[in-house]
Structure formats: structure tokens, C-alpha cells
Amino acid sequence: MIKSIGAALLAALFLFGTVLSVKAQDVTLTSRDSKVELSGMLLGFDGEFYRLATDYGELTIDGSGVLCDGPGCPDLQDYVAELSISGASTLGAVVMPALIESFAQKNDYLTEREEGDDLGTFTYLIRRADDGKLAARFRFRVTNTDEGFADLLADEADIVMSLREIRPDERVRARETGMGDMTGINRSRVLALDAIVPVVSGTNPVRGISPADLAQVLAGHITNWKALGGPDVPIDLHLPDDASGLGQAIVDQLLRPTSLETFTQTAMRHPTPEALAEAVASDTFALGLTSYADRGGTQALMLTGACGFSMEASRRTIKTEDYPLTAPMFLYFPARRLPQLAREFLAFTREPAAQIVIRRSGFVDQTPEEIAVEEQGNRFTNAIAQAGGEITLGELQRMTSTLVPMARLSTSFRFEAGSIRLDAQSRSNVQQLARALEVGQYDARSLLFVGFSDGNGAAEANREIALRRADAVRRAVSEAAVTANLERVDLGVDAFGEAMPMACDDSSWGRQANRRVEVWVR
Template sequence: MAILRAATLAALIMICAGLPVAAQDVTLTSRAGDIEISGNLLGFDGEFYRVDTIYGELTVDGSGVLCEGSECPDLKAYVANVTLSGAPTIGRVLMPALIEAFALRQGLELSRQPTSDIAMTYTLSDPGGGQPRGRFHVRLTNTDEGFADLLAGEAEMVMSLREVTRSEAIRGREAGLGDLRDARRSRVLALDALVPLVSAGNPVTTITTPQLVKVLSGEITNWAELGGADAPIAVHLHDPDTGLGQVTERQMLIGGAQGFAAGAIRHATGEGLSQAVSQDPLALGIGSRSEMGPTFELALTGACGFAMQATRRAVKTEDYPLTAPMFLYLPSYRLPRLVREFLVFTRESAAQLVIRRAGFVDQLPEEIEIDAQGDRFANAVLRAGGDVTLADLQRMVRVLGPLKRLTTTFRFEPGSIRLDPQSRSNVDSLARALESGFYDGRQLVFVGFSDGEGLASANNAIALRRADAVRNAVVQTAETAQLDRLEMDVETFGEAMPMACDDSEWGRRANRRVEIWIR
């Protein structure tokens, strides 16, 4: 009899107290018949029952009990069910592609059945029209609705384009979902980015981030101020109740901007935004890299001459400043085994290739040869001044020359020492790689860089502390790693290799980073 202690204790209390029990959905009885639990069945994951009793929610191993009641599942024909609700950007293309690849990996057949205008059910079955093994119900709502469905018990996973809010986390804890802000309750599924978009007929090709904010907030209203024609700018944005709309607000409304231009045209979908921008030569929109459609991306530049576009590597390393991670949020209770296996699959190399083919940025680490980073070192030389000497640059080349840069990079939230969401995911990914022995026999160097504000000596010290903090976070997360099988060092070069101009918060944030270099 394999009943959890909490369940056994609660059952014994019920029996000993002799309390009357109201009509319940199910009754779980031990195979010996000496312990009985009654309650409302909250869920069954193929292995464990979750039952709401008068003593609270209990989890009971199904192998040790017999279930009686109209709501008892059919153990011989059990089908794993999971509902995902949230951002259509994730649910329309990426999630179906991952489910299809997972079914192929498991040797299962996949069928699709629309259940409403915004919902689709994907059924995974044994080959040859055999027994269904699992059903993935995908609802294309938005990020807000996805969290609302999770809180209401109408979904088990949220497809989100933003982090959970404080109020959602509080309500989630009250609903028994655990702490949704805990790293174990979410994962970064893929990466996207916000990009400034114009039509093919627009002659403007670059824009600085301060200029972009002024356009969006209504301070700059004419293309002539950006080097274009003497004509008004038509601003296009995502609806504020969409995940991308909320990410745009969080990313762009910093540095004193109070709000977006009153006349901004709002769109419910990325496809609608890109189509509208492509048809208007006077339009400027903020859309997603994955839904650019027939539009053109403006490169982000600065007074110091740097220019950056949302290339795959620039997004993966967060060298591009407007990255937008795509999240899956999960409850604290156990999900069915097939669903757990799917979640494990989403982190594998095969799934990362699916993510890339679907038009998003994967998180598979890449090693970049130093020969492919000539522009970075050239910028370091061009930007060198009184605080960065020739000796500093020569030492950097001597140390990094024999190494390769990993695309795994760590950056921090604005005005905080807390790692941003993408970087927290990178900590987990690197820790799992260390636990698997992937980097055994190699040398990993955590290299700290800073922005150019303040004294170079102080910036070096701060960059070193950040590199140490990231290394320690990875070591603490990699609980089962055999760290004696590899070498992990810390180095710093402060402001010696900037990635962007220091004339904006985005530029300074891009420069404050910890990179991983590997031999």
C-alpha cells in the first residue's frame, strides 16, 4: 500500500473522529480495506489522485488504493489531458510544431480537431488508430486570459509573452498553484524580440532607442526629425491587453516617458500590425521578430556609431536590447506523465531545432570563434579612451584569444542586480548541462563587462562581483554536477568591450553583462 503519509494521517483522523462525510465525488480505499478517503476529485495524472477533502487537498498514490464513484477515471483506458491557454503567438505555430515533433519522438500518431474558433485539440494515439494516449487542448486567448484560465482551474499551462504579475502570483498562491514567481513554476520556451518596423517604401533605415521612445510617446511626430520625408508618423502598437503590448510598455516606457502617443493605432495580432505597417509608407510600428511579415526592420543605433538588428545570435545573447522571452507557466501540482515528458522534450536539441524552424530563436548554446567576432574587437579599439588603455585591450586579447564565446550570456533587470528572465533560464540550462557532464574536461570562464559610466576601476570591481555572482548561481543550481571534472574561472574587463552606446538605458544595460567563454 503506497499512500502518502499526509493522506494516511488524514484518513486515520477521519475514521477515529467518526465524523460524518458529505456526499463526495470519489472514495479512495486502501487495498487492505482499513483506510478510506472521501473527497472531490481534483485531478488524476495517471499515477496519483488529487482529492479535496475536509482536511485539505491530499495527493494519493493510485497504485495503493481502489477508487469508487462516478468521477473515478478508467485506469485501463486512461488518457492524459492538458489545456494550454494564452498567447496566440505561441499557440498558433510554435506549440503545434512542438507537439507534432514530440508525437513523432514517442512513436505516436497525431490528429487535430478544432473545438471552437480559438481552440484546437491535438490527440496523440497509438499507431494504427489505437488507444489515445494524450490530448493537448490549445486555446488561443491572450496572456491575461491565459493566467485567468489557470487561476480558474480551466487550464494547466499558460503560454505567456510576459512575466507573471504580482497580483496574479498572489491569487495563484491562494488557489493552490504554488508560487508562480518561483523558477520551478515557469520556463522560457523560446525567444523573440521587439523590432521597429516600417514599410518597403520608407527611406529611413536606422533609429536610436531614445528616438524610438520619443516617437512612441508622441514627442517626435514627423519623419523629417529621423532623416525622412516631411510627413507625420503613424504609430502602430499591439493592444495593451496582449502580452506583446505589455512587453512593449515595459521595455519602452523608461527614462521618463509617461505613456504612448494618444493617436497610436492598436492591433490585436502581430499579423494585423505588420500588414497595416507594410501598406503605409508613413507608419512606424513595434512588432515581434517572428511576425514581421512584409515589413522592414529598422536597425537600432546610437550617437557612438553602433548599430544592431535582431539577428538570431543577437537575440540569443541579448546583445540586441529588446528581447522578448516566451514563457510557459505551470502549477505546483503534478501533471500527467506524458505531459511531463513533453516538457522535458521542449528542452532537448531536437525541440530547439523545431523552435528555430518555426521562426523563433532557440536556446541551444553555440560556440562563436573569435575570428567571427572581429566587429566586437574593432569596436573595442575604436571606443578605447583614457579609461581603457592599450594594455587593457592587449590583456583582453591574450586571455580571450584561445577561447570561444558561448551564446549563453547573462544580463540584469533595469536598475537591479537581479538577473532578467532570459538569464535566469540560462542559469538553469547551463546548470543542467554541467550536471549531464556536457562540459567535462573543459574550461569555462565567466567574464564580467560593465557600461562606461563612472570610474573604470569601480566598473571593473562591479563587473567582477557580477561574474562571481553568476558563477555561484550556476554552481548552486547544478546540485548533482561533478565540478571537479571541469575548470570554472572568473575574469573581468569592465568597459573594455561595449556592445552599445552608453547614451541610453538600453545601451548601458546591453553593456552590463556576464559572458561565458570556453576552451
């Protein structure tokens, strides 16, 4: 119980929140001046803070200000950080282990992997290189995205590996269990980039498909290759496991935008992406949906539009989000304090060394690239071809004279469908660009945030909307770059509205691709 309570002392001592769970036992925490004593069940200790269940609710207490007494008190001298990670096998099988080993090597730790008794479980033991003492245990349960969120909500995981954004019902349940708003800033992180790609055998004559037709195939409304410009034979559809994060991302990005909710029942489901790629590669009339990283020996189809635009998935088009079916790979963590070593590992995942590991693992990293105008394909040619009407020669000349002396950054910003909120990859890009400004990567250079729009509505109104979006992104990046000296870099804004379309405006995918903010540098 509390012997004496002062409002000011409590405000300084007790921080509401949560930390990593450990074995629960009763303890008593006493302030170093012995004026405050608190008893309760120890729920966790992260090396710095205690988490207690008390008569006053769950409290988090700074360990530097108290003494612990009781059978559950941790050994402060030989504290071992504990972290539980659960979710998608795509991340857990290769990327996360590779990142842990790279992090350990950089920070003078030794790693040892222990396989668990259950399939898909293993533990990384992280020891100090100088004395061999155990510093941390990172426990993995590798299953799928749904299982990862279920473990988080059951307080059996600290980090979720996810191939999709958190669903609304998961977000509600997380908030109800005291985990905070999982869509808030610093509650998730884009670890790597990927994309959903339609794939066929190399012997299939079809080389492109529109997103709208692809959705119709998935729903079972198109069943013959003839409707897609191919031979008069049935389509053999191959899809990922519907419980996988990729399978759910396909629903979110292809079916729901067209008000289609269910897949055709004739599709062949595959437990692994390797099995899907092998089946499609060996069947001339198969059509599969998989990730860019796992396309294997198949041929990826271009996404096409009725107006003549097409886009092929590549490392660069995925980075810029010019390819519309991007599929970022996430880490989610609740609003509780993780052990210091775990926080250091999460910080490492944003560093350049981590981006190299991600790229070597077969995924698309988030390192910004500068793309010269001559490397941007037919973008300016398309702008000229689409000119006329409200897009004047003068506006095209202004855009050309502004952008040609500069290079485009692969860091781009797009918005959620029907919303002014940045999409997940773009929210991550805000943090990435802010961090680059903080370390002085663009000192003595100029960054121009350039807004573009779709072609719906009046051209001048679209340009004004695009300009406001560009300014909003610039302000978001500036506010996130807390320690940057912004006097050393010129951050400007401009907009050209619908002058440089990336896709056709006759679909939601095309309009979303066209509504964007690019960053140009010189």
C-alpha cells in the same frame, strides 16, 4: 472520514499540492492495509496521484498506496492524461502544435487534431502507436496572453502560453489561489526567443532610431520624421493590439523605463502581426513595432545611440541578448503535478530536436552556438576606440590575450533593470547550460564566465562588481547542474568591467546591455 490517523503515516501518505482538474465527485480512498480511510470530493487524478477536497483542506495522495471506491474513481487501466493549454496565438497557432507532433513522432505516438466549436479552440488526441489506445488529450484555447493567465487563475488551464513575463497582480492572485510563486524556479519556461523591432517600409530613407526616441514616438511626443533624420512628414504609427502579449511587452520595455505610461491615441492598432507588416510595408512614412519573427516584408531599423553604437536584431544578437529589446516566449504552469505524459512533453521542449522545430517555425531557438572572435564584428575595435582614461592599454591587452584564443558562447546572462536578479532569458540560460554540463557536452573543455559592466563609476570598482556577478552566475549554473561531474570541466571566472561596451551608457537600455556575463569556451 478518517478512521485512524498516525502522524508518520499521514506524512508519508498526504502530499500537499494540486494536480490536474477533472470532474468532481465523491470518492473514498483506503490504504492497502485498511488502517486509513479518507473521503472527499475528487478534484483530479494525473495517473499517479489523487487530489481531494476534504474537511482537512485540499490533499494530494499517492495512488499507489490506496484503493479508490465511489462513482468518481478513474479507470486505472485506460487512464487518459488531460492537459489544458491557453494563451497567446503566436505560440498556439504554429509552435506548440509542431512541438506536440514532433514529440509524438519521437515517442511512438500518433496524433489527431480535432477543431473545437469555438474559434481558436482545438484538441490534440495522442494515441499509442502499438495499440491505438488514447493516451492523452491536449486541449488548446488560443487567444492572447491576458486570457491565458485569466484561464489559469480560474483553474481552467494548466499551462499558459505568454509573450511577456507574468505581471505583479497576476503573481499575487496566483499565490492567493494556491498556485505558488509563479516567478519561482520551475514555474515557467522560455520556449523560444523573439524580439521587439521597429520596422518601416523599404522606401523609407531612415535606417536607425534610438530607444529613447522610439519611446517618445510611442507616447506621441515625436510625431514627424524630421526629428528622426527623415523628411518633414508626419509619422504614421502602427502597433499591435494593446491586449496582446507583444503590445504589453512594448509598454514594459520601452515606455516604463522612461516613465511614460500611455501610447499616443493616434496609433493604428492591428489585430494580427501580418496585418501590421502589410500596412507598414505599403506606406513609405509608416513606423511600426512588431516581433522579429513577424516583420514580413518590412525593413527593420537598427537601434542607435548618441555615442555611435548601433545594434541590429538578428538571430545571433537575440540569442546573446546583445540586442536590448528581446522578447522571450514563455510557458507558465502552477505548482501542481501534471500528468506524466505532460511532464515528458515539457522536458522534450528543451531537447535539441525541439530547438530544430522552434527554428523551423520562424523563431529563435536556444541552442548554444560558439562564436569565434573573427565572427564578432567590431566588438574588439569598439573596445580599443573607447579606451583611455581608466581603461588602460594593459587591461585591453589582458582581455585580448585571454579571449582571442577562445570562442564566445551565444549563452549570455543579463540582469533585470536596477536589480541583481537575472532576467527571464538569462534564468532560462542557467538551466540550459546546466543541462549541457550534465550530459557532458563540455567535458575536457574550459568555460570562462566573464563579467562586464557599464561605465558609470570608477573602472576598478566596476571590474570588481562584474567579477562578483560572473562568480554568482557560475555558482548558479553549478548548483543547477545537479547530476554533472564538474571535475570533467574547468569552470573559471574573470572580469574586464567597462572595457568592452555594447551600447551607450547614456540610457537605461544601454547600461543594461553593458551589464552582462558572457561565457567563453575552449
